[in-house]
Amino acid sequence: MTDPRPTSAFHAANADSSxxxxxxxxxxxxxxxxxxxxxxxxxxxxxxxxxxERALDVGCGTGSEARVLAAAVAPDGxxxxxxPHPGLRAVAEQRATEAGSPVRFLAGDALALPxxxxxxxxxxxxxxxxxxxxxxRAVTEMARVLRPGGRIALLDTDWATFVMHPAAPEVRPxxxxxxxxxxxxxxxxxxxxxxxxxxxLTVDTVGADVLLHDPRSVTWPIVQGLGSAAVARKLITEExxxxxxADLTAAAAQGAFHLSVTMFAVVAHRPG
Ligand SMILES: C[S@@+](CC[C@H](N)C(=O)[O-])C[C@H]1O[C@@H](n2cnc3c(N)ncnc32)[C@H](O)[C@@H]1O
Numbered sequence: 001m002t003d004p005r006p007t008s009a010f011h012a013a014n015a016d017s018s019x020x021x022x023x024x025x026x027x028x029x030x031x032x033x034x035x036x037x038x039x040x041x042x043x044x045x046x047x048x049x050x051x052x053e054r055a056l057d058v059g060c061g062t063g064s065e066a067r068v069l070a071a072a073v074a075p076d077g078x079x080x081x082x083x084p085h086p087g088l089r090a091v092a093e094q095r096a097t098e099a100g101s102p103v104r105f106l107a108g109d110a111l112a113l114p115x116x117x118x119x120x121x122x123x124x125x126x127x128x129x130x131x132x133x134x135x136x137r138a139v140t141e142m143a144r145v146l147r148p149g150g151r152i153a154l155l156d157t158d159w160a161t162f163v164m165h166p167a168a169p170e171v172r173p174x175x176x177x178x179x180x181x182x183x184x185x186x187x188x189x190x191x192x193x194x195x196x197x198x199x200x201l202t203v204d205t206v207g208a209d210v211l212l213h214d215p216r217s218v219t220w221p222i223v224q225g226l227g228s229a230a231v232a233r234k235l236i237t238e239e240x241x242x243x244x245x246a247d248l249t250a251a252a253a254q255g256a257f258h259l260s261v262t263m264f265a266v267v268a269h270r271p272g
Contacts, residue, residue, distance in 0.1 A: 020087030026221070027061050027088075030211065035263065039209040040126075043153040043265040044068060046205055053121035055079040058110050058142060059128030063092030063103065069124060070096075070103035080115075082108035110138035118147040126155040127263075129195070130188035136195050143199035149272040152201065153265060157211070158189030161262035164223070166247045174235035178226050189264040201268040213259040218245075218252045222259065 030036050044065075049055050049072035057066040060081030070079035081103060083089040089105050096103050108114045110128060123142045129135035142152055162179045180186040193203045213219045227241045236244075251257045 017087065020085070020091075022221075023085070023088060024062060024091055027064075031062075031064050033211050033213075035209040035211045039155060039207065039263055039265050040065065040068075042207045042209070043124075043155055043267060044072070046207075046267040047122055047124065047151050047153040049073050049077075049122045051075065051077055053077045054119065055122045056113075056115070056120050056124070056145065057081045058113070058123060058125040058138075059083060059131075060092055060105070061085075061088050063096055063105065065124055065126060066092065066103045066105070067096060067099060067101045069122065070101050073122075074102065077121075079103045081105045082110070082113060084109055111141055113141050113145050115145045117144055118150075119145050121147060121150050123150070123152040124155075125153070127157060129154065129156050129192070130159070130183040130185050133184045135185050135188060135191070136198060139195040140199045143196075143201055143270060146201075146270045148270050151204075151267060151269045152196070153267045154192045154196065155263060155265040156188040156192055157183075157261055157263050159183055159186035159261065161189075161260075163258060163260050164226075164248075165258040166251050166256075167244055168240070168247070171230075171236055171240055171244055174230040174233075175226055177235060178229040178233065181229070182225075189262065192264055192266040193268075196266060196268040201270055203266060203268045205267050207265045208262055209265075210260050210262050213257070215257050216252055216255045218248045218257055219259050223248060 049069050053073045055069040055073050057069060060066040060083045063081050066079055066081035073079055081092055083092060083105060092105050106114055123146055132138055146152060159180050167175060193206055196203055230236045231238055231241050248257055
């Protein structure tokens with residue numbers, strides 16, 4: 001069953017082309033971030049998808065990690081990306097074709113994967129669980145499709161670790177509130193190991209890295225999103241928002257802008 005609540009822009013209900021273009025730009029920018037790249041490499045190395053295996057990326061977005069899995073299981077393995085958002089799925093298909101990747105993509109939902117029990121050797125799920133209202137159920141569903149001995153990597157953000165500087169002390173609580181409201185489950189990062197254990201899986205290793213933005217330029221899409229949300233919820237005034245924007249702009253001119261959030265990765269396996 002599909003989660004009926006459009007919890008964020010990353011919901012299939014928000015498939016309008018301009019929204020989709022923004023999502024793709026955001027995912028591409030995150031994919032280029034050194035912290036995201038390091039954590040992905042760390043998790044792929046420990047997941048160790050191998051030639052001949054069957055791999056799945058749940059909520060694969062533009063398909064970048066599904067293509068990595070496809071390369072790892074080649075030549076005789078199979079990789080599948082499940083993605084409910086039609087615009088993102090179309091981009092994933094197009095990029096896979098352009099790259100000559102054999103990965104396949106399916107419409108589907110993390111809460112009801114279109115696969116039989118014990119079908120897969122490896123599962124990857126990155127920054128999806130934070131967008132679900134029942135992430136534990138999704139992890140149980142991923143455990144269902146994993147064969148005994150199969151491995152899984154979950155990667156997610158913990159929005160309580162979001163830091164933006166400079167921000168006046170009276171504005172910081174408002175920023176924390178609106179940041180946490182951007183995800184259905186904003187503390188997903190710290191809960192990954194618990195969800196895996198709760199689904200009967202054995203946690204093998206836990207890692208973390210930080211998504212750190214360039215100190216020389218304000219990350220306006222994020223900053224404006226938070227500023228507008230804080231004003232709309234009457235948590236700060238328009239004057240406080242404008243002062244925040246001015247402080248951040250001045251800091252960036254000195255290379256002193258700071259925006260960061262911690263991401264966690266957990267690799268586990270299904271007992272054999
Ligand atoms: C932040 S994006 C991450 C995309 C990709 N995993 C990555 O790390 O680049 C969140 C993804 O979760 C997908 N998503 C949202 N709800 C989902 C659900 N119920 N089942 C599967 N995927 C879902 C979105 O469509 C989107 O592709």
